[in-house]
Amino acid sequence: MVNITELQKSLITGLILAGGRATRMQELDKGLQIFRDATLIEHVIKRFAPQVNSIIINANRNQPTYSELGYPVVxxxxxxxxxxxxxxxxxxxxxxxxxxxxxxCDSPFLPLNLASKLMHELERTNADLAMACSGNSAQPCLQPVFCLIKTMHLNRLQAYLNGGGRKMSGWFDGLTMTPVYFENETEFTNLNTLDELGLYSP
Ligand SMILES: Nc1nc2c(ncn2[C@@H]2O[C@H](COP(=O)(O)OP(=O)(O)OP(=O)(O)O)[C@@H](O)[C@H]2O)c(=O)[nH]1
Ligand SMILES: [Mg+2]
Structure with a gap:
């Protein structure tokens, strides 16, 4: 188990992606749906906040409600x-x-060692980004929304988007990406439907 140092942590901003339309969840605002005893985004914050220096929430609806969580909303x-x-x-x-x-915002079991493992591997390999991967090197399953990125690559992302690119796995062509394996696939479970919200409830 690799621990993250305070210095490493001070360099990382955490971004919670809650800006989608949630078409599979009746277009409800996914992050604000109740799961067990709290909203989905509150579950994410609980596991994520200790791993990063600060948090930013990305949301396109109900921004005042997200702001009440105490973090900047973009x-x-x-x-x-x-x-x-x-x-x-x-x-x-x-x-x-x-x-x-x-x-x-819909991954209430996210790994508690996400930042430490990704940062460790990013520094070790001197890559541009490190991406979580469930499975193993024989059967990799990339988890592109769990990704540590050097902020300076914003320009490349914007060029990709301006050219009409939309694929999570396409924007970093030409950059070096290190896949980082996590054994426990269930940590990446994301809840996309109301049925799934109910299924995972106790
Ligand atoms: N900012 C932003 N985030 C998005 C957008 N679409 C999806 N996301 C986020 O990307 C992550 C993964 O997307 P999905 O799980 O497919 O969520 P979704 O697109 O809201 O849900 P579906 O419409 O059912 O696919 C989620 O955290 C979404 O909030 C978008 O257009 N803008
Ligand atoms: Mg989607």
Whole structure:
């Protein structure tokens, strides 16, 4: 188990992506739905906040409600729900540290060692970004919304988006990406439907 140092942590801003339309959840605002004893985003904050220097929330609806959680809220700067990369762009624009770590708002079991493992591997490999991966090197399953990125690559993301690119796995072509394996796949469970919210309740 690698621990994150206070210095490493001070360099990382955490971005919670809550800007989607949630079409599979009746277009409800996913982050604000109740799961067990709290909203989905509150579960995420509980596991994520101790890992990063500060948090930014990306949301395109109900911004005043998200603000009540006590963190800055940023909205997409381009219209029409351009996908998670539009949220990443908004987060990178607001980020004041050299690294940004993203997580989605609908992953209430996210790894408690996410920042430490990604930062350790990013520094070890001197890559541009480090991405979580469940499974193993024989059967990798990339988790592109769990990603540690050097903030200076905002320009490249914007060029990709301006050219019409929308794929989470396409924007970093030409950059070096280190996949980082996590054994416990269930930590990446994300809840997309009302049924799933109920299924995972006790
Ligand atoms: N900022 C922003 N974030 C998005 C957008 N679309 C998806 N996301 C976020 O990306 C993450 C992964 O997306 P999904 O799990 O597909 O969520 P979703 O798109 O809201 O839900 P579906 O419409 O059911 O696919 C979630 O945290 C979403 O909030 C978007 O257009 N803008
Ligand atoms: Mg989606």
């Amino acid at each position: 909205s997409d700067v381009r219209a029409d729900y351009a996908g998670p990369l539009a949220g990443l762009e908004a987060g990178l624009l607001a980020c004041e540290t050299p690294y940004l770590l993203t997580v989605p």
